[in-house]
Amino acid sequence: MSDLTHLTIAAALDGLAAKKFSARELTNAHITKMGQAKGLNAYITETPDIACAKADASDKRRAIGDKVGALDGIPLGIKDLFCTEGVQTTAGSHILEGFKPTYESTVTTKLFDAGAVMLGKLNLDEFAMGSSNKTSYFGNVINPWKRQGDNTDLVPGGSSGGSSAAVAARIAMGATGTDTGGSIRQPAALTGTVGIKPTYGRCSRWGIVAFASSLDQAGPIARSVEDCAIMLGVMAGHDPKDSTSVEMAVPDFRKGLTGDIRGLRIGIPKEYRVDGMSQEISDLWAKGAEWLKAQGAEIKEISLPHTKYALPTYYIIAPAEASSNLARYDGVRFGLRVPGNSLDEMYELTRAAGFGKEVKRRILIGTYVLSAGYYDAYYLQAQKIRALILKDFTDAFKDVDVILTPSTPSAAFGFHENEDDPVQMYLNDVFTVTVNLAGLPGISVPAGLDSNGLPLGLQMIGRAFDEETLLRSAQALEKAANFTALPAGV
Amino acid sequence: MSLDSKTVANIATLARIRVPEADLPGLAQELSGIMTWIEQLNEVDTTGVQPMSGVLARDMPRRPDVVNDGGDPNKVLANAPEPAHGFFTVPKVVE
Numbered sequence: 362m363s364d365l366t367h368l369t370i371a372a373a374l375d376g377l378a379a380k381k382f383s384a385r386e387l388t389n390a391h392i393t394k395m396g397q398a399k400g401l402n403a404y405i406t407e408t409p410d411i412a413c414a415k416a417d418a419s420d421k422r423r424a425i426g427d428k429v430g431a432l433d434g435i436p437l438g439i440k441d442l443f444c445t446e447g448v449q450t451t452a453g454s455h456i457l458e459g460f461k462p463t464y465e466s467t468v469t470t471k472l473f474d475a476g477a478v479m480l481g482k483l484n485l486d487e488f489a490m491g492s493s494n495k496t497s498y499f500g501n502v503i504n505p506w507k508r509q510g511d512n513t514d515l516v517p518g519g520s521s522g523g524s525s526a527a528v529a530a531r532i533a534m535g536a537t538g539t540d541t542g543g544s545i546r547q548p549a550a551l552t553g554t555v556g557i558k559p560t561y562g563r564c565s566r567w568g569i570v571a572f573a574s575s576l577d578q579a580g581p582i583a584r585s586v587e588d589c590a591i592m593l594g595v596m597a598g599h600d601p602k603d604s605t606s607v608e609m610a611v612p613d614f615r616k617g618l619t620g621d622i623r624g625l626r627i628g629i630p631k632e633y634r635v636d637g638m639s640q641e642i643s644d645l646w647a648k649g650a651e652w653l654k655a656q657g658a659e660i661k662e663i664s665l666p667h668t669k670y671a672l673p674t675y676y677i678i679a680p681a682e683a684s685s686n687l688a689r690y691d692g693v694r695f696g697l698r699v700p701g702n703s704l705d706e707m708y709e710l711t712r713a714a715g716f717g718k719e720v721k722r723r724i725l726i727g728t729y730v731l732s733a734g735y736y737d738a739y740y741l742q743a744q745k746i747r748a749l750i751l752k753d754f755t756d757a758f759k760d761v762d763v764i765l766t767p768s769t770p771s772a773a774f775g776f777h778e779n780e781d782d783p784v785q786m787y788l789n790d791v792f793t794v795t796v797n798l799a800g801l802p803g804i805s806v807p808a809g810l811d812s813n814g815l816p817l818g819l820q821m822i823g824r825a826f827d828e829e830t831l832l833r834s835a836q837a838l839e840k841a842a843n844f845t846a847l848p849a850g851v
Numbered sequence: 852m853s854l855d856s857k858t859v860a861n862i863a864t865l866a867r868i869r870v871p872e873a874d875l876p877g878l879a880q881e882l883s884g885i886m887t888w889i890e891q892l893n894e895v896d897t898t899g900v901q902p903m904s905g906v907l908a909r910d911m912p913r914r915p916d917v918v919n920d921g922g923d924p925n926k927v928l929a930n931a932p933e934p935a936h937g938f939f940t941v942p943k944v945v946e
Contacts, residue, residue: 463926561906575905604911673889684866691867693939698932704944709869721868725859725878726885728866739889744902746895751903783881784888800906825906 365390366531370435370588373534377423377434384423384434388416388478391436395480395532401503403517403527405441406449407481412436415478422476431595433476438533440524441482442489443469443579444568448479452570453487453497453520456690456697456715466568467600468537468579475595480533483523487717488687489544489572492789494522495776496719504552504773505530505848509814515773518548518789524582525552530851535583535592539569541576542675543769543793546805549582550768550818553807553844555835556582557589560826561800562607564593565600573682574605576675576797586806586836590614593828609826617829622837623657625830628761632668633792635770641811642767649765649808649819652841653834661761665753670746671795672787677730677743678798683720684727690715722783751799758824763834766792768805768818792820802828804835807844816846853883 365387368376376382392409419434421427444450444462451457465473473479486496493516494502504517504526517526521538525548528536538545540558549556557580564579571577581592594615599608629650634643650660692698692711699714701707716724730739757764770791796803802825805818819838823831856875859882863870870878928934 460930463929601912601914605905605907607907608912667895670892670895673892676885676889677892688867692932693941695930696932701942704941705867706869707942708867709864712867713869716868721870722878722881722885724866724868725862725882728862729854729858729882729886732862732865739892741902742892742895742897744904745897745900746892748900748903749895749897751906783885 366394368534369585370432370534370583370591371585373435380423384416384419384478385413387434388412388436388480391480391532398530398532401505401526401530402500403484403502403523403530403532404438404481405451405453405484405499405523408448408479411448412478412480415473419476419478430475431591432472434478435476435534436478436480437472438480438483438524438527438536439469440485440521440537440539442485442539442570443537444570445469445479445482448482450482450570451499452489453485453499454715454717454720455498456711458498458697460695462568464568467565467602468569468596471595471598472537483527483536485523486520487720488570488683489520489539489541490683490719490723491519492543492547492786493776494519496717498717501776502526505851506552506773506815507849511813513775515775515815516551518551518773520544521548521556521582525549525554525556528552528554528582528584529848535581535588537579537596538582539577539579540797541572541679542797543790545580545582546793546803546818546820547769547789549805550807551773551816553816553846553848554582554584555586555589555804555806555839556580557593557804557828557832558796558802559593559597559828560802562605563597563802563826563828565598565603565606567600567602571686573679574686575682576679586832586839587615587618589804590618590832607826612829614828614832617833618836619833620836620840622653622834625658625763625834626761627653627658627660627834628663628757628764629660630663630665630668630757630764630766632665633766635791638770642770642817645809645817645819646765646767649838653765653837656837656841663757663761663764665757665795667746667749667753668795671750671798672791674743674746674750675790675794675798676726676787677739678747680723680727681731681740682727684724684731687720687724747798750795754799754801762824762830764822766820766822768792768820772811772813772815772817796822801825802831804831806835806838806842808838808842809844810846816844854879854886
């Protein structure tokens, strides 16, 4: 039997339906490979027993001709930001070490109801705050990709770095991610995988550890646009338990992949040609536009004038919301407690010991911009600029159907690069963060390799709740790019 | 915008995060760097722009005001660091 871990989800579903292999065989192949790939540190918690039980249950359903779900028997990794009943959920933080939720997040409930098999909980930046997976209390995740002729370990992107590394290394067929400023799309771009952040409100946030509630969205990382469409179709949908989840029918995303993009208008935002953009990224972006044009799309230059303000706006809004959301970690109801002589001392010592450096930095920034005397100058101004950024997109979408941009300013980098200056690290999200502020769907598709042999991604941005057109365009891009490269040793 | 150690100490108290005295100057420098970078937002003219707190332009949905969950103290307390007699506990706050 060929290596089952290299199949796409779509192909694996076909193979399972045709009884070419069992869900247990598929799961076992992944568990074996997880054992060989421990050096990547992609999983915080492996759950082989749960995986085998779920795979056996799936095989039984198929054997007796019972109804099977859209992901029946497919082994997936779950970002450790999704609460999973009875299975440790850490958010990559010491403060939640050992936390075993007594409930299951809506998104994972939907995945498991559809027959998905959980291989384990995937590593991430602490509370999803980071772009390199270096801020996890449970250690760095290593990107399976290396520069040609250079054995330096590279980052897998973040915050969904365990998800991207696992999918690229074939130790999960797909994975859940979350994206607050680029945390699905940036790691997907750095690992040669596909990742989509759907429209804000498309997936329920219930049971996902909150970072910045007006920006957070769940989405899949997988190895093809079609696989992302399959997973998103299961993950999406209205949930009364999340008041921001939208009551709207979920289209059949897979069926929408017709391959026909004739007449589609693709926007190229001139403001994304940032200073110092490498020739490689710029060439790839132009090539992407050519690929879409060759398939009948029309290319138009557009303007998103407030683009340069998106990142600083984000670094007010996200920390402000985070400082409020993370107030709940106080050592009283769950998680770490460091004893103190008074209630305040207990809070202060618990939070000092439980949170890492980047999380503390963001809580302090958030507290500052919300504090008396600074609220109007910073927070209110950021909320107004956010409205202008949304208006930029609303105006642009009068003339185009989809927007094409690079996913990231560079390929994967080493663990000690971009280290000294937080602002330098924040620039990783320069192309992705606008999409969160505007609540739009965005997808990253692997489009080529740089001169060091590392994957580069292109991002497409769609209208709110038009993931269908977005996925269709992304598949056209995927087809033309024909990205087949593999990390060495995978 | 430059933050001094005293301001950082004050924010840290508000955020209930203990920061050792020795770490304050370094932290002040880091946060000042970030805030200086953020200053560029001041150049945007936002006169007449309504602030945006979220992307969903609609009212929050309502549900009937009924009890629809609860009654399971063991689940609620399952992850508490030091539960006692069916309660969360904290250090003594009243003398």
